[in-house]
Ligand SMILES: [Zn+2]
């Protein structure tokens with residue numbers, strides 16, 4: 001447990017507050033790349049690489065980009081889902 005920092009204004013509203021870790025009450029050092037939850041150093045995990053695919057149905061192009069050392073929380077999982085138009 002950390003004592004409140006000097007000068008921390010209680011009741012200042014969310015606008016002036018540092019983001020907190022979703023899992024504990026420490027100050028967040030980053031956010032999960034997948035779900036956007038705040039993560040402190042203890043609760044952040046690193047992806048070696050995360051590949052995001054974006055397909056545009058109007059043009060038919062699929063673009064990929066790699067995120068290296070992306071932060072990730074422990075709770076959410078990245079799952080690839082495949083959609084086959086003709087079958088279920
Ligand atoms: Zn934490």
Ligand SMILES: [Zn+2]
Nearest residue numbers: 032035073076
């Ligand atoms: Zn997450």
